[in-house]
Amino acid sequence: MKPLISEEDVQAGVTRMARQVSACYEGRPLTIVGVMTGSLVLLADLIRRLELPLRVGVVQASSYRGGVKRGELAINADMMPDIQGRDVLLIDDIFDTGHTLTQVIALMRRLGPKSIRSAVLLSKLGRCQVDMRPDFVAFEIPDEFVVGYGLDYRDAYRNLPYIGVLEPADLVDDSA
Ligand code: 5GP
Numbered sequence: 553m554k555p556l557i558s559e560e561d562v563q564a565g566v567t568r569m570a571r572q573v574s575a576c577y578e579g580r581p582l583t584i585v586g587v588m589t590g591s592l593v594l595l596a597d598l599i600r601r602l603e604l605p606l607r608v609g610v611v612q613a614s615s616y617r618g619g620v621k622r623g624e625l626a627i628n629a630d631m632m633p634d635i636q637g638r639d640v641l642l643i644d645d646i647f648d649t650g651h652t653l654t655q656v657i658a659l660m661r662r663l664g665p666k667s668i669r670s671a672v673l674l675s676k677l678g679r680c681q682v683d684m685r686p687d688f689v690a691f692e693i694p695d696e697f698v699v700g701y702g703l704d705y706r707d708a709y710r711n712l713p714y715i716g717v718l719e720p721a722d723l724v725d726d727s728a
């Protein structure tokens with residue numbers, strides 16, 4: 553595993569993003585929705601830095617199903633709070649092709665929020681396949697498979713306090 557963003561830098565990035573979010577909503581109430589499970593660590597750190605009246609909920613979206621290959625996206629909104637008429641900030645760990653955020657936002661729009669913005673810790677350069685971009689991005693990163701700070705490989709490494717790049721030797725071959 554090769555370190556990419558140190559714990560110190562991750563924390564500084566989250567603080568920077570929290571200031572941008574706070575400035576955007578100017579004290580208005582906000583409903584934060586985290587995309588589980590990857591956004592868990594960012595969600596916990598970010599909300600403690602926001603000086604806004606907040607409600608927090610989660611939505612589950614999984615496309616990678618444990619490995620690094622894309623599968624079909626499954627969205628479970630059973631734990632989503634009521635967002636009708638509310639300002640909503642959707643949080644995810646990483647923006648890669650953009651399909652996850654695009655599809656979750658499309659689902660949420662049907663629930664009648666006043667506004668929807670999105671915030672991610674990481675955005676991969678040159679990978680986007682959709683015509684939306686997150687409103688808040690803490691770090692742009694090269695196109696490599698990263699883990700840590702909520703991001704997993706087969707459900708491991710989410711608890712690393714830094715972002716690391718998984719090296720080929722760390723990957724399990726599941727083509728067989
Ligand atoms: P997208 O739908 O934008 O292609 O991918 C977003 C989702 O894919 C993220 O929520 C995350 O779960 C997963 N993902 C994309 N890139 C990476 C990566 O480099 N590492 C890990 N662990 N997950 C990733």
Ligand code: MG
Pocket residue numbers: 587588589590591613614644645
């Ligand atoms: Mg995810």
